[in-house]
Amino acid sequence: MLKLFTQTGWRFLWLSLLVLVADQYTKFLILENIELYQAIQILPFFNLTHVYNYGAAFSFLHDAGGWQRWFLTVIAFLVSGLVLWWLKQTSKEQMILPVAFSLIIGGAIGNAYDRLVHGYVIDFLVLYYQNWYWPAFNVADSAICLGAVLLIVDMFKNKEEKHG
Template identity: 45%
Template structure:
């Protein structure tokens, strides 16, 4: 009877490391949101540099406050969408666990999506607090989860471009 070589140098192709990365993103996201929510009141701004502030904002919509002014249905819609996306990403991670760049992208997106879903479930809105501004132009406030989703999306595009060029 053959046994599995426990000392193989072949990289693991399991889903565990990717879920670990997603968990770290969720942890950092939630810790930063809790910290800022304790330090600031809603709408309060703390200048950090000439182009960056901390601000406590409650986003009831999606990216860039899309649909934030609606009657409340968007909370359930975006929560459901986030959960569906997380389940699909977990499926993709299981199916493609050996593809490093692709899975890094998915793990970051997964962590960010779950981080924002947690906010929607607990508070009914997403806590945003990072405010970047240059020459009077303000980027919409965002958070660690949003950043992870954006970095994951860029990595996803790079992975696709790499595949096309092969």
């Protein structure tokens, strides 16, 4: 069993836990300190704004009537299980891929936890320029996006190594 946590990508599961804890702690701080829909300007292009997302990315399915809560939660756990299995398949020599997988797992579980406990995902990070606003997001979303970027980086890195 120890070999799984030293010789495979599972050695990075601490990163999933770190993402989950950071995500839930920041959401707790938002719930305790910022009223719903209250916006606090941090920089001229960045606010902390307490909002709820009943859907998925960019509020997809937010007005679907409630079934999306359970559907998205099941999808998050299924994807996390699959990614956890892929993470186990990675070798000790790989670095980028298991980090990417671990970030994705931590983010997916963080948002799934919100859906289970609250019925929605707590978002609070808002980027904007003049009247153009990027949809609100959170630490879990950021980890998932960073994980996706690292998957692309790993794909190109491995492609170059195979052809190089």
